[in-house]
Amino acid sequence: MRLASFLVGNRPAYGVVTDDGIIDLSARVGDRYPDLKALLGASAEAVRAAVASAGRPDLRADDVVFLPTIPNPGKILCVGLNYHAHLAETGKAETAHPPIFLRVADSQQGHGQPLLVPPESHKFDFEGEVAVIIGKPGRRIAEANAWDHVAGYACYNDGSVRDWQVHTPQWAPGKNFYRTGGFGPWMVTADEIPPGTVMTLTTRLNGEEVQRTTTDLLIFGIPHLVAYLSTVMPLETGDVIVSGTPGGVGAKRNPPLWMKAGDVVEVQVDRIGVLRNPVAHDPAAQ
Template sequence: MKYVSYQVNGEESYGVRVGKGIADLKSKYGETYPTLKDFLSSKEFSEGNQHENESVTYSEEEVQFLPVITNPDKIFCIGINYETHRIETNREKAGYPVVFHRFAESQVGHNEPILLPEESDRLDFEGELAVVIGKPGRRISKEDAYEHIAGYACYNDGSIRDWQHHTHQWGPGKNFDATGGFGPDLVTRDEIGDGESLRLQTRLNGEVMQDTTTDLMIFSIPELIEYVSSYTTLQTGDVIVSGTPGGVGAKRNPPIFMQEGDVVEIEIEKVGVLRNPIAAEAKQKQQAKTAAQSV
């Protein structure tokens, strides 16, 4: 099954894909499970095949997509997790995963603009596979890791490169508002075989920038879950963004950074296509101000 978070007329909701439409689920379960994150812990989610017969509520064009999980407790991002990216960044091989964190406010949904901030013109793309936790746990073994996964989604770990490298800590460059794309769908684990190799592509204005398969990760998804859950309890709705391959814009000659008017797409086999236009944050603010004044 494929689940989505979205809003219509400013009201947030969640639903399930049915054919080419979306069946709203918040109207049925919202009193108990107000968000998709809450719904992941329900029996209705674990028995999700019953939703195949839901009636379509909206077409895709009628909704504004939100990040798949709008209110995660924790977002873990994994750095340097493909050999091609390790080589292009000239880093030594590591014995443990590189982990940093994102804030929920840094994320946007499918088709929503990723914002080029006023402080920098070095907005880079990073196509990645995101893992969404369904079953909570601490000190989860590699052997049990897949049992804790609710599903998968596409992710663009948009990075403000100069701010990322102000210090040894990457946090500032990874957390500008509305720089990380997340969506469009949460594709449930039963749709994808455990450990299945999936092709991942990043395209900028239609041109392929990154192209890999997920079996080439240095640290596998079970290894990431085992490592992260060793130091903190993974909760339902937590997100692990599993790393990007080589081909990032900053390491090209000459460098390629995303500009206003660009369109970036992350496509992952069996998971979907995440599409985001690039917009200048300053212009977005001015347009919002003008619209408010005209009301």
């Protein structure tokens, strides 16, 4: 099942994306579940019942503006240096534990919406990744039980302003410029992607492939990330774990390859879909 958040006019909504259109679930069950995060907090049976009772699609994709899949996550937990190819191109040593940094919710954009180049830098880089959305809350989750806490998966572009990222040893400034990350176009629920499924991740800039990997090459796999992060803090429904980018980032190319206004960047995961974002100047800076 593909679940998305979007705007219908000015109304925030969510629903099921089908090949024939979008079922606006929020118009049917929004009194019980005001947003997609709330729906994910319901039982799996409740979610299936809501979908089964919804009937035929009532919206086209052109009728909506896609929002980040979870517009209001409590936490966005990102993993750095989690593929050997990316680790090698950075020249950094492998660590015993996953490097973790945070993104904030308003650093994200939905599918089809522009990623914004800040006027403070032209070093705006792409990072295609697989995002893991938490369904069942938990603390100190064992790796053996980690899959039970995963609600689904989405594509993610961890857009990075590289010079601001390396102002200090802490990466947060370069990872949190307004509307620089893409999240979507939807999440595919975990019942359609069995535990341990190997997914192929591809990033394209203006139609040319710039990154490709498979998720079996993650240094720290999804169960380990769930267990590790839930040791530090409770994982709540709607929290997002962004699992890491492979080699091929623009900063490590010769010459470097930066995203600029007028570009189109796509992150594709074979079991999920294609997250597509144009790139534009930040209009607030004009």
